[in-house]
Structures are given as structure tokens and as C-alpha cells.
Amino acid sequence: MTSRPAEPDRIRPDEAAASADSPAETSYAPFAHLTAPNTALYRQVMRVFLAAKERFAVHLRPEDVHAALPPEHRPAAPDAVVKALDSLVGWGNLRADPDTSRVTAVEDFYRRRFIYQLTQAGEAAEQALSVYDEALGRRGALQAVALHDIVTQLRALLVIAAEHEEGEPDPAKAHLALSTLTNRFEALAENARAFMGSLQRTIDLHGVEVEVFLAYKDRLIQYLERFIQDLITLGGRIARLIGELEEQGRVGVLLRLAAAREAADAAPDEAESAEARAQARWAAKWAGLSAWFVSADGRESQARLLRGRALGAIPQLLAVVRQLNERRAGRSDRSADFRTLARWFAEAPDAEARHRLWRAVFGLYPARHLTVDADTLADRAARPVAASTPWAEAEPLRISPQLRRTGSYERRGKPRRVQDRSEQRRRLAEIAAKQTEEIAAARARLATDGTTRLSALGELDPMAFGLFLRLLGDALATWRPGMTTTVTTSNDGTMEIRLTALDDGTTAAIRTPGGVFRGPDHLVEITDLTAGIPAREAR
Structure with a gap:
């Protein structure tokens, strides 16, 4: 008569995975492996199961998981993988089923053998972690192309609104144009946020290799300048198009058409509420788009704030470059010196060595150690004197007559020559004066005696044209729907511009050495606020 082998403690797979597959109650146990010991092994095991799922493999045995692990994360003993699998089963990331495919005897049936598969909760947790890792590593971009796409879609919406006024509405076109518009806008806003965050980390040199930064700094600055120019020109155009759509409630009609199309497939008893929810959702998206490009009372648009941050990042990047160049040129860097000194203190073998380092660096000796030499050190080593010894009881200190007469041991001699940098300072002063004169001339060239048309400005040199573009961008950034004049x-507070729209449909052409700048004609009045102020104060 054979006796049945004692059944070892086993995991009940049906009980362990019940909470993971049950939708009755949400559990966050599948994230527990992130704070447990051996987190790296757990993450690699879960990635093995995700890779197996992509290959349409349903179950994996412990030896399969062990073989699929990367060499740097693969334990020497397969039992460590089995323990990790059991822990993941307990947390609900995996499901364990008895492996009866290789049972050849009764003893094998009672032996602990399981095959494992990914649970729904475990897969959801890994997807969430993938999104988290991707978001942290995302650098973003300033998408100037998205600005052009937004202009195109806004113009398409104007055409659709005109068709609706003629009695031929097309909900499909309205829904498609609004969907494309919001998708491009969301991508623009999200990428801009991510890029500015990564740009700030670059400025702070967090996780950035110095050599790589110095290699691409010029391209980064050019990239910022190009996007700023596009944002100035296209941002004002987008604001005007938004204003035209909001006139006479045109955009409200388009939003209702898109909401009705979305709710067309809703259940009959939910059709009305579904359309209301869809319309509220579209209205919120449009409000966000409008707030991004159009300034309101007491609030600047996000586009203007983004432009300000991008403009401010350029001098910050240049300051970082200057600081790095100074370090590479060997100039003194007090913070680096103190960090090196702190490392020396940390690496000192004992307290006595740290005291010697302190005396060597700072020279803050007790008063009786003024003339410590080799003989004095040898004598102190032979006959130590406690630091608490009073002066009256300590051995006398021999002071050199020279120190008594002059108060110093320094040898007198000819001091080092100071390098004359007057020529460099004169050259810098000439450059600064020339730049100041050019800027003053550009302000004087743009200043108008009263109101005039943009088309009457005539030809502008590069300096005056650049100043004109900045002024025009500042004016267009404050333009709001329904406005005809902005100031x-x-x-820098040196110029004031008053811009008034015209309704005659004329086009202004401003010639520059680099080409012709064209756009809708406006009435403009430009005032030089520094007129009458001395050049030194205006600077």
C-alpha cells in the first residue's frame, strides 16, 4: 500500500488572481512591486510577459521567464525567478495555473508546478508605467508647423460657417475641421510645455552633457528665434481668425453641428444628454484655444507668455555658455573649489588628517602656533601640549625680531605688473556706443509724426525692420475680438505703437534689403518714448 505524499503549501491561483480579474472593486495592489525589494527584477519579469503577449504567447513557465530575462537582471538560481513570480501572483499582476502538461506520475501531480500569464490588472499597471516613463523622457518641441495648420483649419471653419449661413450646413465637415484643429492645438500646447520644461533643465544643466550642450547651443538659439518669429506673425493672424469666428455666434453653430454628429450614434434615451455633453466638451476646447491666443482683460494669452519665456531663455542660454567657457578657460570657480575641498574632507582617513587639512587650507591656527616649523612640530610630537593649556603655563614662544619690527615676514620687492586692459575696454565702449546709436537711429526712423499708413513707412534697414516687427508683434498680441484699435x-518701454484696422482691404508693402514684407494695411502711430532723454539715460 502506497502512501500519498504530503501536500506542500501551495498558492491557490484561483484565490490569488480573483481580485485582479474582478471588476467589482478597484485595487492598486499591482503597483506594490514598485516599492518592494528587488523592484528591478519585478519590472523585468513583467516586461518579459508583455513581450510574450506581443508574440501571442499566453502562458510562460518559470524556466521560460528565466531564459528571457536580460543577462544583467537574470538571477543565477531559477528559484529567485519563481519567488518573484509568486509575489507578482500575490499582488495580482500575474495569474498562476497548475501545469499538468508534464505530469507523468502521481508524485508529479502533487509537486508544485505552475504556468503563469498576465492578468488584466497587471497589463493595465504596465501600460500606466510605460506612459509614465514616456512622459518623463519626453523633451517636446516648439511646433511652428502646427501654427500653420491651425491657421488653415480656422480658415476652413470660416468657409463652413459661410456655407451654413447660405443654408447648406455640413456637420461632417464641421466635425472633421474642429477635430483636426483641436488635435493640432493640443499637440502644440503639450509639446510647448514639455519643451520649455526640458529647456529649463538644459539651462540648469540637469542631466545634460556639457560638451553636447556646447555643440548644439547655436542651433537651439536659432530654433528659438525662428519659433518666436512664427509665433509673432501667425499668433496675431490666429487671434484675428478666432475673432471672426466668434462674431455673430458663428463658432457656436459649428460647435453644435459637431456635437450633434458625435451624439448621432447614442442610444435613443441618451441622445439629448449625449449631445449636451458633447457640446459642453467642444465649448471647453474652444475656450482653451481662444485663451491660448487671445488676451483678455487682466490676463495675457498663453502665446504671449510662451513668447516671453522663449525670449528670456535666449540670454539665459548665453549666460550658461559664458559660464561654461569661463570654467574651461581655467578661471576661478569658488563653488567648484568648495566642492573639491568638501570631497577632500570626506576622503580624509581620520580626524587628525582633517585637522591638518583645515590648518593647511584656512590657516586659522591658535595664536601660539604663529612660528610653527619642523623643529616645533617635532617638539610638540614629543611633548604634546593640550589646547586648554593657559598662556601663563605654556612654554614661551620665540618671535623673530623682524616680525616684531615690521609685523610681517613677507619679502619686499617689486610687485607684479598689472595687465593693461584699457584697449579692450575702449573697444567694448566703442561697440556699445555704436549699437546704441544704431538703435536710436532705428527708433527715430520708425517714429511717425502723427498717424500714417503702414504702406507709407517706405523702405526700412535691417535694424529698423527688426524693431518694427517686434513692435508689430506686441501690438497684435494684445488684439482681441471686436477691437479696431490697440495701443x-x-x-523695454522705449516705443509706443497705436494700431488701427482699416476696412478698405488694401495691402501694405514694406521693402527691406532682404525682401518685401506684405500684409493688411493699417493706420499706425509710433512714438519714441526716449525722445528728449539723454543717450546715457535712454540706454
């Missing part, structure tokens, strides 16, 4: 000042 603003430049960022």
Missing part, C-alpha cells in the same frame, strides 16, 4: 509699448 501697447515695447518690452
